[in-house]
Amino acid sequence: GQNIDQPTEMTATEGAIVQINCTYQTSGFNGLFWYQQHAGEAPTFLSYNVLDGLEEKGRFSSFLSRSKGYSYLLLKELQMKDSASYLCAALPAGSYQLTFGKGTKLSVIP
């Protein structure tokens, strides 16, 4: 089966850096996705890690350690518009379905 854990809520200050952690346990593993979801809207793709290491894309970076079953999403130079839920999703081996965590609701304050 699949189990994905991430913190429920986080608060950070505008302009700061925040790291959102995700641990996963899956029966086989093909990759780890991060999605952003604003309230009442669809998830939008942020990043995909399949190999160990850091993937950087502008203000957002994502890290994966397959041996530890661990990933994080790093958001730099936080902006108010970054207030949203951040969803960690695993792609199990031999499957094309995403298994989502419950999401981390990030509130950015002035």
Added chain:
Amino acid sequence: EPEVTQTPSHQVTQMGQEVILRCVPISNHLYFYWYRQILGQKVEFLVSFYNNEISEKSEIFDDQFSVERPDGSNFTLKIRSTKLEDSAMYFCASVLGAGTEAFFGQGTRLTVV
């Protein structure tokens, strides 16, 4: 930029009625999905569709649910006899190929009364 489109954006239906949710995936994508999200809860996988047949389905996707790709563009989810607990946001998603990101539609908010 290509996008996944879903209709309707909102649907209110009486318990026991049939509903059909419609999706137009991105045209060159090969894999199609339905997910649902009950208010305040996580996004849950329902079903995946590839090569004109269901490739995977979850425990949620019971006999009340069915999917179809009636033509080259539309992808539909039918709920035969809706229950109160079917109230949720239903997202359609499509994927170009294995290991690539899923693009989600804006969702259909289904309310069963």
